[in-house]
Amino acid sequence: MTTPTTDNTKSKTITLDEPIKRGEIIIDKITLRKPSSGELRGVSLIDLGNMNVVALQQVLPRITAPILTAQDVASLDPADLMDIGMEVAGFLVKKADRMVFQKE
Template identity: 65%
Template sequence: MKNTPVTSNAATVTTISKSIMLDEPIKRGDSFISEVTIRRPKAGELRGISLMDLGNLSVAALQTVLPRITQPTLTAHEVAGMDPADLTEIGAEVAVFLVKKADRLAAYRTE
C-alpha cells in the first residue's frame, strides 16, 4: 500500500489517496485489476450515503461511494463481487478518510 501525503510546513498533514493491492484481482473483460487507488472523497461524493453506514463498512454504502473515488473506477457490480477481505481493507481506508486530520495524525504517531 502506498500513501500519498500532502505536506505543509515540512510536516505530513493528511493522506489524500491510498493504493491497495488486492488479494483477489477483479476480472474486467480480458484483464484483471490487481491494485485500486482510493482517494479522499469530497462531501458531494458522499451524497445519498449515511456516514454511519460508511463508517460501519456497509456493503451498500461502499457500493455507492467506491465508484466515485476509485482509480480505476470500479462499478457497483465489481464492488459487490469483491473478495470480502479486499472490501474490508478498502472500506477501512475509506473510514479513515472520514476522521478529522488531527485524529489521523494522532493515529499515525502511535503506529
C-alpha cells in the same frame, strides 16, 4: 495491502489479494481518492464509517481509479473489501485524529 501515495491524506493505493477480472482486463491495484462532500451525497456517513457494503457500493465508483462498479464491489474478496473500507472510513476522520490513532 495499502501503499500511501505522495499525499497520504488525499489518496491511497490498495493492492488487491484477489484481482478483479473484467473480461481480458485484470485489476490488481485500486487508487482511492478522498471524497468530497458532494461525492458522499445519498450515503449515511455512519454507514460509510461502519464500512456498510451498500454504502461502499455507492461511494467507491465515485472515488476509485480505475472506476469500480457496484458489481465489482460486490465481487471483491472480503479481505480486500475490508482493506478498502478501512481506508474509506479513515478519510472521514480529521488529520489530527488520524495522527493520534497511527501513533498508538
